Amino acid sequence: GEDVEQSLFLSVREGDSSVINCTYTDSSSTYLYWYKQEPGAGLQLLTYIFSNMDMKQDQRLTVLLNKKDKHLSLRIADTQTGDSAIYFCAEIPIGGKLIFGQGTELSVKP
Amino acid sequence: DGGITQSPKYLFRKEGQNVTLSCEQNLNHDAMYWYRQDPGQGLRLIYYSQIVNDFQKGDIAEGYSVSREKKESFPLTVTSAQKNPTAFYLCASSSDNLNTEAFFGQGTRLTVV
Numbered sequence: 001g002e003d004v005e006q007s008l009f010l011s012v013r014e015g016d017s018s019v020i021n022c023t024y025t026d027s028s029s030t031y032l033y034w035y036k037q038e039p040g041a042g043l044q045l046l047t048y049i050f051s052n053m054d055m056k057q058d059q060r061l062t063v064l065l066n067k068k069d070k071h072l073s074l075r076i077a078d079t080q081t082g083d084s085a086i087y088f089c090a091e092i093p094i095g096g097k098l099i100f101g102q103g104t105e106l107s108v109k110p
Numbered sequence: 111d112g113g114i115t116q117s118p119k120y121l122f123r124k125e126g127q128n129v130t131l132s133c134e135q136n137l138n139h140d141a142m143y144w145y146r147q148d149p150g151q152g153l154r155l156i157y158y159s160q161i162v163n164d165f166q167k168g169d170i171a172e173g174y175s176v177s178r179e180k181k182e183s184f185p186l187t188v189t190s191a192q193k194n195p196t197a198f199y200l201c202a203s204s205s206d207n208l209n210t211e212a213f214f215g216q217g218t219r220l221t222v223v
C-alpha cells in the first residue's frame with residue numbers, strides 16, 4: 001500500500017547541518033516534496049525534486065533521492081533557530097491522492 | 111492574490127453539535143483535500159475531491175461529511191458522531207496535473223467545550 005515514513009524528532013545545534021530522512025513505498029510519483037510547518041500555521045512548500053533526479057540544491061537546502069531504495073532526504077546547512085519547525089515529505093502517486101509522512105519536528109538549540 | 115483560505119481560524123463547539131469548516135480557493139485547482147492534524151500523528155486524510163460533485167473518503171472519514179458543489183469550495187462538516195473532534199484541520203488544493211505542488215490554508219483549530 002501507499003506509505004510515507006519519517007522519524008518524529010531531530011535536535012541540532014545552531015550552525016550544524018540537519019538531515020531529515022523519509023522513505024516511501026509508491027514509486028509512481030513524478031515529484032517528491034518537502035513542506036515546512038511553523039507552529040499554528042499551514043504547510044508551505046520548501047522544495048521538491050523530480051523523480052528522475054538524484055540531487056537538487058537550493059541555497060542552504062539539499063535534497064537527495066535514492067529511487068532504488070525509495071529514500072528521500074533533506075539537508076539544511078548552517079541550521080538556524082528560525083528553521084525550527086515540523087518538516088513533512090510528501091508524494092502524489094498516480095491516482096492523485098496526496099500522501100504525507102508523519103512529519104519530523106526539528107528543534108534547533110542556540 | 112491567488113490562494114486558499116480557511117475560516118474561521120479558531121472554532122469552539124459544544125458537544126453534540128455539528129460544525130462546518132470553510133475552505134475556499136481561487137487557484138482554479140481541481141483537487142481539494144481535508145486533513146486532520148494531532149500532535150505526534152502528522153497529517154491524516156479525511157476526505158478528498160478531484161472534481162466537482164465527486165469526493166472520496168480518506169483514512170479517517172467517520173464522523174465527517176463534505177460537499178463539492180463548486181470548484182472553489184470544499185466545506186467540511188464535523189458531525190456529532192465524531193468522537194474526538196478537537197484537532198487542527200488543514201485544507202489543501204492542487205491542480206489536476208500531478209506535477210504540481212499542493213497549496214495549504216492556514217488551518218482551523220477546532221475545540222470541543
